[in-house]
Amino acid sequence: MSNEFVSRSLDEIRFWSRIMKEHSLFLKLGFRCEDTQLIQEADHFYHTFEQIEGKSHAFTELTDPEQIIRFNMEAHLAATHIWAFKRRVLGLIIQCKLPGGNNFPLLVDHTSREANYFRNRLEELNAGRLEPLPDAIIDENVFFLRIMADHAKFIGHLLDPSERQLVEQARNFSQDFDQLLFQAVDLSGMRPQSQTEPLLDQFLDQNRVSVVSLRDFKKTARDLIDACRIKSIIHPLLADHVFREAERFLYIIDMFEASLTRKQAAN
Template sequence: MSLTDQFVTRSLEEIRFWSRIMKEHSLFLKLGFRCDDTQLIHEANHFYAVFEAIENKSNAFTAGTDPAVIKRFNEEVFTAVSYIWAFKRKVLGLILSCQLPGANNFPLLVDHVSREANYFRNRLAELNSGRLEPLPDAIIDENVFFLRIMADHAKFISHLLDPSERQLVEQANHFGQEFDQLLFQAKDLEQMRPQSQTIPLLDQFLDQNRVSVKSLRDFKKTARDLIEACRIKSIIHPLLADHVFREAEHFLVIIDMFEHNLTGNSA
């Protein structure tokens, strides 16, 4: 595959995945607002429509689309993501300054979704500039980002399950602690970056993370299926359960891609 083909394919993959995530973030934020937060609800509805349109537009493109067209599309999406990132940070500021008492959005959740918007925005900028990190740096940085995302998910699940679901709450708490530890290890490796370029070290790092992410992915799938079947007590929206499951699946795809690239580089 040529570099231009890779650019088109990778751009569309990122936009198709993350535009759906941004759309769903808009819904989740709206569901957490109070009924009298009409302006915030209106803004959330606006962003839902914006990213639904982006998602639909991305699905209309093909791998053979002119790279120049995709580059302009990336710029358009970058602007939209910058706006939703600013909206999320505004909401977080309102919560932290106690201007939304009684709203049902955790501050950590709002910070979490803003970090994902910033990640998406950075990915688009990197694709358009052709500026990709060296493989070892990319492996460390992506894992630092996604391990924190996975840790957050486990904590959200724990706090949104009914307290009487003791076994599931305990499992979610365990995953939260496990991914905190994995994140600390990844940050340690990040600090050792000049000495962390050896493939065996990075390969072991990915293997360890994959095992934990698969376990969390399977836990999320079970929770999603039970929620959809109305077999557990929680205040978790079924779409949120599927949302966090898909993000774990996405992380596993990234880990597999890195391992494939490491194998190619060591051959």
């Protein structure tokens, strides 16, 4: 279990510290030029998570678990601070104190949800407290389905309006994932009766199909943006960022399906 704790901790930190680093950049790019204090704070968080990301690659699965516990606490503190920063920025935007900025309120809320997810994962790992499989399947899917729905909305709004076909595709993905999210919330509300293996298996299968389609759409959009073949104000790094998060969701679905299969075989 010690090796598993270390490997899972490093996996979470390597993935999410890069995500937090990039959030800092995206928020910075969305501030007005006169928002110098907010820009400096975003820069600070960029360098903080860049250091954490770099440090995570200096560890291996053979690292002393006690050292990883301390590292998780360090990353947790940074995640808590950036979460508070994002919530403060959200308040300023909603109160119309940053008029003319380019950070959507939903985008700032979205990034704060991911920071909160990251710190919660680190808390669970350090406490050795992981959710039972049926609960984890539903809760992780509720979280990531909402993230995917948000991504589709952001893409639709950041594409140039003249890219009508791509805008329509993004809108369709937004509606698809809103519906999947509502289904997941319904399944969650029916717990524990809804947590049968056939239902959870079907739940994962259905979500996988839609996530693969959205992942492929994001990859196409990313490649087109990199080649300057479509009109948008999407930063190339943002296009790759949302693609990697879809890949992460598929990785988690794979792990859940493998766990369900092992459980069924054991029965």
